[in-house]
Amino acid sequence: MPSSDENTDPQLGDPPSRQISLRGITSSVSTARQHVRRILGTGHPSVDDAALVASxxxxxxxxxxxxxxxxxxxxxxxxxxxxxxxxxxxxxxxxSAPYLRDEPCAEGGRGLHIVSALCKQWGAYTTPTGRVIWCELAR
Known part of the structure; x- marks a missing residue:
């Protein structure tokens, strides 16, 4: 079952950021899309692209x-x-680390190309316990 937290730092004036923890299984992908839609709302100008890149x-x-x-x-x-x-x-x-595949005939491997095309910027960094992949979409 996913868990959700809202993190806001009122002293810094940071915008609300919402996170959800998901099991590492393929069915979590649809839960991630639903979560993005719930957080941003259906009328948000970036909701479709954000749901796609999260997926x-x-x-x-x-x-x-x-x-x-x-x-x-x-x-x-x-x-x-x-x-x-x-x-x-x-x-x-x-x-492995995230990278853009240059194999046009491959059956998969287009996810980061989609992210790169839709986002203003994206990147990755390691943490002591794993990796963070991030991207930013124009609003």
């Missing part, structure tokens, strides 16, 4: 990190008023 990033976390081996994935969605930031935190991988 792609959660899918990658489940398929390519230790999260998909009984771990968890955390999805955080923030709307600053100028950009929507989507972050996916996974349990990391010993074998």
């Amino acid at each position: 792609e990033l959660v899918t990658n976390a489940v398929l390519h990190s230790r999260s998909g081996q009984g771990g968890t994935v955390r999805l955080t969605v923030s709307d600053t008023g100028r950009v929507v930031r989507v972050e996916v935190t996974d349990d990391g991988s010993l074998f």
Whole structure:
């Protein structure tokens, strides 16, 4: 069962950011999309693109990190008023890091191309317990 938290730092004036923890299984991808739609609302100008990139990033976390081996994935969605930031935190991988595949005939591997096309910027960094993949969409 997903758990959800709202994090706001009123002293810093940070915008509300909402996160959900998901099991590292493929059915969590649809839960991630629903969560983005619930947080941003159906009338938000970036809701469709944000739901799509969240779906792609959660899918990658489940398929390519230790999260998909009984771990968890955390999805955080923030709307600053100028950009929507989507972050996916996974349990990391010993074998790979996120990269854009250059294999046009491959059956898969287009997720980060979609993220790159829709977002103003994206990136990744490691943490002591895993990896965070983030992206920002124009509002």
